[in-house]
Amino acid sequence: MNVEEIDLCPFCSDLVKSTTDSLIPSSQCPHYPTYGLILSSSEKCTICRTITSLWGHIDSILNRHEISKKPIRGCRDEFSVKITTKVARRMPSGASWTLLEASLGSTHTGLTSISYFTLVSCLLGDPISSSAFWRSPTTTFDSKLLAIQSWMFDCESQNGHSKCRPVPFAPLRLLTVGLDGKPLRLVERDTTTIRTDYAALSYCWGNSLQLRTTKGTLTIFSKEVPSKLIPRTFADAIHIARALRIPYIWIDALCIVQDDEQEWQSEATHMSEIYRGSQLTITATESVDSLQGCFPPEKPGLHSAGLFFRTRPNGLDDRSSLVRIYRNDIRDSVVEDSVISTRGWTLQEQLLSPRLVFCMQPDMHWKCQCNYQTQSGLSFEPRMAPDRGGLFLDLNHRLDDLWYRSSWRRIIEGYSLREFTFSQDRVPAIAGMTRYFASTLEDVPILGLWVRSFARDLAWLRGGGRQQMSNTSGLPSWTWLACQGCVLYTIGSKYADYEVQVVEHLKLLNWDVQWQGTPYASPVELAQVKVEGPVREIEIRPFTEGSSHKPPYFQVFGEDLKPTVKTKFPWRCAGQFDTGDASEATIYLCLLLFSETKSSESNYTSEIFLILEPVEIHSTVKYKRIGMARIWGGPPTFNAAKTISMVLV
Incomplete structure (x- = not known):
């Protein structure tokens, strides 16, 4: 040893x-x-x-x-x-x-x-x-294969794992893994087939020019994909699929013709079916590109071999312990501490796949709908497994509608932190999740928001972090998809809170979203919504001490800013502008979204509202969202009985 x-x-x-x-x-x-x-x-x-x-x-x-x-x-x-x-x-x-x-x-x-x-x-x-x-400090590829085979066998053979079964689906194109003794090649979908057994690869494209299928190489790759051209990450995934006796694997760079815009848009909208239909999603968790392989060498740090050791014999039985040390909660390592979880496209792959293996050194992690396991011998039920960004979605059982809507907002918060090589991919990279939730919620999506919870979904807040998007052309101001940076749902009750009574004051009257091509996979041509709700003008005045908080506090209605013995923070309005911060007092038109009261505090009202700015489009006044805020305290600030209708763009 x-x-x-x-x-x-x-x-x-x-x-x-x-x-x-x-x-x-x-x-x-x-x-x-x-x-x-x-x-x-x-x-x-x-x-x-x-x-x-x-x-x-x-x-x-x-x-x-x-x-x-x-x-x-x-x-x-x-x-x-x-x-x-x-x-x-x-x-x-x-x-x-x-x-x-x-x-x-x-x-x-x-x-x-x-x-x-x-x-x-x-x-x-x-x-x-x-x-x-x-x-030993490190494990071989073969030993990792044995662990994956054991997990796969247990999941397929145990009666309690019926909800881990993939949803029958046949992708447009797949790569053979060589079980038939023939060369690796691309095969088209048989029009009579509704189900194919295949694995899927989740990985980072990186900055290197990787192997990909184009109109010029499709015919060649349909006969054979030369093994000498296959990058290491692809080769490792093919090896794993072959060891599991899975005849095909889906790899986006090869199975979608990359210079065929029409096919790319069509396949982007089918990502939910592709990943939900895979027997196993193989995740190259720590690989920065397709060249490093599924198990790249460890970086120095708390995951390195130097933090694996044996203690000297201790205690009455004179036995030693073998110990590994990990930074943070080991259950979060695939969600918060991995390369792949920084990338935008991989979120829906992690969420929608019924089974995943997270390939890492020295440990591997396995996630299915019933269990979360590690190569070190740890095993967690879903309720104890990582749930950052909703990693454990129940894909088969109908849960409470509020739970799913809260899960969507939690997913959005995590998704907004992720990075993209191409900023315009932010919409199509969540098309699969949108499709899945539309079916689950039995609701209609409107650019990341939902018809039946539109007022609540509008209450997103710009968070901190670096600006991640440079191209928001065509996206309206009211969707979080246009936010330059991370998104937070921290104003208003974030999750299902049955002690809070919520009254929605904003009504969605109609909407118009037009796409340049396939919905959710092409740029937005036009997007606007017509709403009705209570409005009032409010002078919002920033002040130094309030600006030091996140989100900032504002002075409204000339309130006294001096703290008292009973009230450390006497201010009662907090919010955030969508781009930058307020620099001077300005009167804004504000639109009430919803209000909240608690049964234990009947005289206490919290009102969540949008901050608007008028814009003239073709001689018609419409409104643009420029921020969001919350005001709380005694009687309501808005008159809920006086409403107007307006168009938000």
């Missing part, structure tokens, strides 16, 4: 021992009380070194802070350390998993830092310790 044996400090030894000894409820774990002491211990203890690396920015902050007038060592000792076990589980496989919170705080400066890390371990001598994953 090629695993280094190391010493740990007494506190970290107890952390590992308690992980393998028993199930631990959430609790604070004894550890070094100050940053200075744990930093000193990190010179010899691997886990202490891991913890302090989570706070690597603290010394630079101290150097800029007033407390740094003292010697830096003294500053470190004024920061208290708390290590808390958030969750601990021993799995049926024998592996143990502990999620820990590392908190660093100072009462003198007000500075705090909270980070998370995961310990995964097993006892040397237990059956799982002899598996390929626990025998």
